[in-house]
Amino acid sequence: xxxxxxxxxxxxxxxxxxxxxxxTVEGTSNPNLYWYRQAAGRGLQLLFYSxxxxxxxxxxxQNLSASRPQxxxxxxxxxxxxxxxxxxxxxxxxxxxxxNEQFFGPGTRLTVL
Amino acid sequence: RKExxxxxxxxxxxxxxxxxxxxxxxxxxxxxxxxxxQDCRKEPKLLMSVYxxxxxxxxxxAQLNRASQYISLLIRDSKLSDSATYLCVVTHSGGGxxxxxxxxxxxxxxxx
Numbered sequence: 001x002x003x004x005x006x007x008x009x010x011x012x013x014x015x016x017x018x019x020x021x022x023x024t025v026e027g028t029s030n031p032n033l034y035w036y037r038q039a040a041g042r043g044l045q046l047l048f049y050s051x052x053x054x055x056x057x058x059x060x061x062q063n064l065s066a067s068r069p070q071x072x073x074x075x076x077x078x079x080x081x082x083x084x085x086x087x088x089x090x091x092x093x094x095x096x097x098x099x100n101e102q103f104f105g106p107g108t109r110l111t112v113l
Numbered sequence: 114r115k116e117x118x119x120x121x122x123x124x125x126x127x128x129x130x131x132x133x134x135x136x137x138x139x140x141x142x143x144x145x146x147x148x149x150x151q152d153c154r155k156e157p158k159l160l161m162s163v164y165x166x167x168x169x170x171x172x173x174x175a176q177l178n179r180a181s182q183y184i185s186l187l188i189r190d191s192k193l194s195d196s197a198t199y200l201c202v203v204t205h206s207g208g209g210x211x212x213x214x215x216x217x218x219x220x221x222x223x224x225x
Contacts, residue, residue, distance in 0.1 A: 043217035044157070044200070046210050059210045090156055099145050099204035099213060104156035 002027035006091050006105035013112055019064075019078040021108050023091030026072065031093040033074040034102060035066055038088040049098060050074060086112045116140060117203050119216040126191055127224050133187040134219045136201030146184045147202040148175055151218065157200055160186075188221075196223045 003026045013019060025031050035047040046059050048066035056066050063082060067075045074091055088109050092102040118137045126132045146163035161168065163184050167176040174187040184203075188195055198218040205212045 044215040046213060049210055057210060088154075097206065098210075099206055101147055101159050101162060103159065107156050109154070 002093070002103065004091060004093055004103060004105040006089075006108055008108060009106065010109045011111070013081050013110065015083055015112055016080050019076070019081055019085070019110070021076040021089055021091075021110075023074040023076075023105055024072055025093045028072070028093065028095060030071060031095055032098045032100075033068060034092040034094075035074065035076050036090040036092065038090065040087070044090070047076070051098065081112045083112050086110055117201060117214045117216040119199075119201060119219045121217060122220040122222075124219065124221045125224055126221065128191060128193060130191055131187065131189045132191055132221065133185055134199065134221075135183045135185045136203070136216050136219075137181075137183040138203040138214075139182065140203070140205050141179075141182060143182075143203045143205045145202075145204040146175075146177055148173075148184075148186050149200040149202065149215075151198045151200055153198075160199070191223045193223050193225060196221060 005024050007022060032051050034049045036044045037047055038044050049057050050068045053068055053071055064078050088107050090107045091105040094100045094102045116139050124132055148160040149157040150160045151157040161170050161175050163175040163177050165177055172189045176185045184201055198220045200218045201216040203214050
């Protein structure tokens with residue numbers, strides 16, 4: 001069966017510090033991978049998605065970036081965090097079309113102080 | 114008009130009652146529809162896909178009304194454990210990530 005891992009579960013970082021969040025998927029090949037952010041009291045915002053190694057589509061201009069160095073690994077990064085980067089970061093995967101049902105990881109709760 | 118709209122609630126419903134809520138969408142070319150459940154401070158979990166003919170999974174029934182552009186979720190014999198936020202997802206191919214839209218969710222509280 002497929003599983004998705006995200007770490008860390010919680011993170012508190014000062015403004016201006018770097019960020020690296022990692023997501024890995026097991027039990028499937030060539031998945032579509034997604035990064036979402038959910039700010040307090042708001043909906044899910046799609047940040048990036050990837051249909052294959054090295055292929056990243058960015059949906060929202062921001063100080064974040066994503067990389068997919070391996071088939072089942074997706075990394076979200078920032079060189080300098082802003083207060084507005086606080087939120088719940090969720091990684092998800094799907095197979096086939098990017099519009100198929102997605103399955104989410106447990107998320108990382110990021111607080112920028 | 115927003116692409117996908119949901120009544121944020123909260124819907125306060127006594128245990129054992131039947132509750133239904135809708136999700137409206139603006140793009141008539143939308144093709145795939147899903148309902149997710151999200152517990153407080155947890156990740157969304159797929160509840161069910163919504164098929165054109167409607168579908169049922171135990172106490173949950175999902176329906177699609179293309180003419181009026183909405184999907185619905187009906188929960189029968191509600192349980193305390195059904196308390197959660199229910200998110201709808203609407204997709205249409207060819208729009209890149211613009212073709213993938215989550216609603217902001219409907220908050221459901223089942224009361225004993």
